[in-house]
Amino acid sequence: MCRVAGARCSCRTGPLTGLCKWRLKIERVGNLNYPEEARRNGIYGRLILSVEIGADGSLKAVRTDRSSGFTELDEAAKRIVRLAAPYAPFPEDLRRDFDSLRIVRTWTFTRDNQLAAE
Numbered sequence: 001m002c003r004v005a006g007a008r009c010s011c012r013t014g015p016l017t018g019l020c021k022w023r024l025k026i027e028r029v030g031n032l033n034y035p036e037e038a039r040r041n042g043i044y045g046r047l048i049l050s051v052e053i054g055a056d057g058s059l060k061a062v063r064t065d066r067s068s069g070f071t072e073l074d075e076a077a078k079r080i081v082r083l084a085a086p087y088a089p090f091p092e093d094l095r096r097d098f099d100s101l102r103i104v105r106t107w108t109f110t111r112d113n114q115l116a117a118e
Contacts, residue, residue, distance in 0.1 A: 018094075022053075022087060022103065023117050029084040030107075030115035035076035043070050044111045049077050052102045055095045059085035065104065077107045080115070 038044065045068035052060040062081045064074045090098065106118045 018088060018091065019103065023105070025084050025087070026080060026105075026117045027115055030077075030080040030117070033076075033080055033083055034113050034115060035072055035109070037072045038070070038076065038109055039113050042111075043072060044109050045070055045073050046106055046108045047074055047077060048104065048106050049081070050102055050104045051081050052100050053087050054100050055090045055098065057085075057087040057089040059087070060100055068107075068109070073107075073109050076109070 035043075047064060047068035048066040050061075050063045050065050052062075054060050059082065062078050064078070067074050089095075090101070108116045108118065110116065
């Protein structure tokens with residue numbers, strides 16, 4: 001189970017499947033590309049990032065809404081989003097109504113050198 005947009009969903013079924021898969025992909029790519037400077041210097045923290053994805057799965061924009069207080073973490077989060085692109089195209093029923101989606105998430109770089117996107 002994962003939590004997306006305040007709702008619980010299974011990452012295999014349900015209306016928020018695509019968002020769950022996006023979050024899992026971000027966490028996988030983020031943990032494989034955890035910022036070395038943060039690991040080396042014991043830097044950890046939370047930030048809020050907005051990501052806009054086009055209906056075709058392309059990355060349209062990425063913006064820091066609230067900084068972690070560490071440029072290294074803020075820039076690493078943006079880099080991870082870019083590395084993980086492109087994303088899965090929207091399902092046809094979603095494409096009919098939306099040409100892009102903005103996803104806002106809290107990113108946590110932990111003391112254990114892990115990334116979680118909440």
